[in-house]
Amino acid sequence: MVMTKVAPKKTVGNFGKLTAKMQRYREEIFDAKPYVDPERALLTTEAYQQYQDQQVDILRARVLEHILQKMTIFIEKDTLLVGNQAQHNRWAPVFPEYSMNWVIDELDTFEKRSGDVFYITDEAKEQLRKIAPFWQHNTLEDRGYAAFPEKSRLFYDLGLIGADGNITSGDGHIAVNYETVIKYGLVSYEKRIKEQMDQLDLTDINQQKQLYFYQAGLIVIKAVHDFADRYAQLAEKEAADATDQQRKDELLEIARIMRKVPYQPADSFYEAIQAVWFVHLILQIESNGHSVSYGRLDQYLNSFYENDVQAGKITAEKATELLTNLCMKTLTINKVRSWAHTEFSAGSPLYQNITIGGQTKDGKDAVNPMSYLILTAIAQAHLPQPNLTVRYHHGLSDHFMRQCVEVIKEGLGMPAFNNDEVIIPSFIARGVKKEDAYNYSAIGCVETAVPGKWGYRCTGMSFINFPRTLLIVMNGGRDPESGKQLLPNYGHFTEMKSYDELFTAWDQSLREITRQSVIIENTCDLALEQNYPDILCSVLTEDCIGRGKTIKEGGTIYDFISGLQVGIANLADSLAAIKKLVFEEKKITQQELWQALTDNFQGPGQEKLRQMLVNDAPKYGNDNDEVDQLIVQAYEPYIDEISKYKNTRYGRGPIGGTRYAGTSSISANVGQGHSTLATPDGRFARTPLSEGCSPSHSMDTDGPTAVFKSVSKLNTKAITGGVLLNQKMSPQLLRSPANCEKLVLLLRTFFNRLHGYHVQYNVVDRKTLVDAQEHPDKH
Known part of the structure; x- marks a missing residue:
């Protein structure tokens, strides 16, 4: 039977429920307690000890290879997609x-944390303490911190930057080129690497360095291939033992894929969706940086979906089940951060973003059947991850916008909206080619880039903490x-003669802090480039293969x-x-x-x-030019100064x-508020910034x-x-069509x-917020 193309639903909302299989899987994931997992650390240490004489690209490739060869793998009883990050779901490797000092200090x-609690066994503590001496003065944190002028x-030490x-x-x-991966496979990358290698002149030292990157690229591609084969073998083994015929068939299909x-x-x-998940997973086994995102998922999956519908191979309901499975797999990935870093990323978020909607490269509306299915899957799964972003443009249909509002009503804080009408011109003005600018996606939270x-x-x-900077300027x-x-020292606030004098001091001081932030950022980047290249991520990002360079190079x-x-509104x-x-x-003296x-x-x-500060001065966010223009002017020195530095x-x-x-300061406003004294807007010390x-x-x-x-x-x-x-909006408000x-x-x-x-x-609503405070595990 040949099925017709699935059109968007004519009704708004009506997202339906998870299938019984996905409901069971969701409950299993939520029941999993987050533990600190030592396995990757042990395998990484083994690989470093074995390959530490290798060039850094090859060393890093061998590390990933060793992890993928040796790590624990499993297939959950209700999943249709396979691949795990740790020994158990929600465990954090x-x-x-990158760092061991804080790990040992916080074991x-x-x-006992007040938030983002992780559990850890005594055995895991002992294993981590045992390998710690190898990493002393041998981590990114050690090298980066030592390199700070x-x-x-x-x-950095005082937390101002x-x-x-x-x-x-x-x-x-980052978002890699998932579209090329699923259309042409890693075999296409392997072929291109070999072609590049054949052209090298190894008498040129730069080309010799490229050789190491290419060799590393071949190692990680084979490692991914072999890792997939491990799951195929496991699926076949479990299929042989399965007594339920449906599950046996599912496992055999998993093995084939x-x-x-x-x-x-x-x-x-x-x-295609299994390939996307598997690559996404391995990128986060290779490196623990967050905000690894899927890019424009609806754009590169839709043709596979429509072709399968036309061929009678899939229904909208089955595709939705696979998409909800992807959402749940995404949630299984976890990250344990130092407590200092946790305050900047509270809630253990990974910011794994899916982008839908927007425009095609020729400026047409890009919403397709997959866009609607992803909205449905996000609503059904009802999870904090993955993030969902809708690219808005003036041609986005009212029907699609209403469907987005229906998802918003679910209380997930999603979808977020990014505006094509601002972002695309901004990219083009910075030199991004038009076709690439039209293909941008959200990366992590609100940030945007061209995937791949x-x-x-x-x-x-x-x-950079703006309100704390103001206090330093005043002092x-x-x-x-x-x-x-x-x-x-541009003078103490109590001795200044005018607001203009204070603003001049702010302007010059902010430029100096901006310069210091560049030095710190460059130092971090240098340490990463020299010691911790991500080979797979680089292979899958253009045009690292063509240039024979990693991303950092x-x-x-x-x-x-x-x-x-951080703290824009507090500063205003x-x-x-x-x-x-x-x-x-002159209602308040400078000394007062x-x-x-x-x-x-x-x-x-x-x-x-304090009440005068709060109530008698204009506040940002009320369309009052008196205050709004102050923040525009105060922000400008940073915008101008940062543009000078490469x-x-x-x-x-x-x-x-x-x-x-x-x-996009995520929860950094809370952590930086803890280190900030009382501010002239009437904010108490140690409380969150805006x-x-x-x-x-x-x-x-x-x-x-x-x-x-x-x-x-x-x-x-x-x-x-x-x-x-x-x-913020109350649920009651959106009950009305x-x-x-x-x-x-x-x-x-x-x-x-x-x-x-x-x-x-x-x-x-307030009731939900109070319950979340009292029972955080339920939320």
Whole structure:
């Protein structure tokens, strides 16, 4: 029987339920307790000891090969897709080559954390302590920290510039070329590598270095092929023992597929989705960087799906089951971070993003049947991972927008929306080819890049704490807490004659901190390039094979990066309070304000002063030019200064090699708030800073339209690293179809007329939030 092409559903919502198989699998994953898994650490240590005389590319390839040969594998009883990261689902491997100091220091505290709790057995503790001496002064953290210039290290040590994740883990923040993998298989990469090797002149030292990369590439491709074969053998063994005929047939089909992909091209939707998952998984076994993303999943899977539907090989329901299976497999991946890094990424997120919608390379609407199926799968699976991003453009249909709103109503905080109308022109202006700019995807959170052609960390380099920087500027360049002189002394706030004098000090000081952040970022990148190349990830990213270089050496087509600026709204509100209440209206003296900040508003009469700061000064997020323009002006020195500095790949091949701004601070606002004293906006010491470019908590009093207007005044075309805006909405509000239509119109206004970059919605009521506090395991 030949089936007709599946058209989008005419009704809105009605996502249906998980199949019984996927419901059981989901419950199994949620019942799994997160443990720290020592197995990868032990295997990595063995490989380093065995191959430490090899060139670094080959060493890293052998490490991955050894892990894939020896690690524990299993096939869950209800899964249709295979591949596991650790000995059990939700267990988090240890990556000793990146860092072991914090692992050993925190072995006895993983279970005592206030959040992101991990369990660990006594045996695992002993195993990790046993290998620790090998890694002493032999990790990325050791090498990176030792390489920080002394002054820059002070900024890092005091937490003013956060880069803990950059020297305790791999990069991540990337999407490889999944489309080529499933269409042509890894065999096509193998063939190209061999062709490149045949052309080398080994009397040229640069070409000799390319040889090592190519040899490493062949090693990892074979390792992936052999790893897939291990699952094929296991599936055949379990099929032979199976008593249920349906499961026997499923296992035999799994075995057939694993003997084919990802080495050979996929010929069906099932084969393609298994190949995508398997490569995605291995990238995170190779390196523990987060924000490894799927790219435009609907675009490269849809042809396989439609061909199978036409041939009668698959139904929409079966394809949806496989997509929900992919979502659940994605959730099985876990990462344990140091506590210092955890505060910047609370909730153990991996930011594994799926992008749907947007436009084709010729500017047409790219929504297809797979776009709708992915929305359905995300709604059915109802998981915190993977992330889902919808690329918005003015031609996106109302029907698809309403379907997105129906998913938003599920309370997942997804999908997020990124705006083609801002991002594509911004990319083109930076030198990205038009066809590539139209093919961008979300990477991790709000950041964007061209999948398969862009290097690491389009966003996610260092974090700069804007409000704490302001306090240091006000204190004559001296950190108020540590007493360390970090910046030039442009005078103490209590002695300044005008707001303009304060702003001039801010401008010059922010430029110096920006310069220091570049030094720290370059140091991290240098240590990674010299010692920890990701061979498989490089092979699957263009045009590392053509150039014979890893990503860090300049192998990619594009290489733009971004740091993250934290506390945008706190800075805006602080400047507004100082300008209006201190210098213009003189309701508060400079000495009174500084003393109140020093006392954390705990001194006599200081609560009244704090209320003035909170209530009598304009607040960012209310479409008030008086404050909105202050943050535009205060952000500009960073935007201008960061554009002057190249990254370590500049001039080595990629288009770009430059930097830009970004506000995708994820949960860093909490961690950096812990290290920040009271601020002039009335915020108490140690409390969270504002997130992304969103207004400070409870300070946006004039509704969502006003927030959109305030955010749109930022220089979004220059903040190419992402302008992250989170908004909250009550479930009751979206129960009305009319209100859902209004939300669609609001989104269109924000993106079409105000040129907003990004927005996502948290739809949750107070009862759920309270229950989540009391029973976090349930949420």
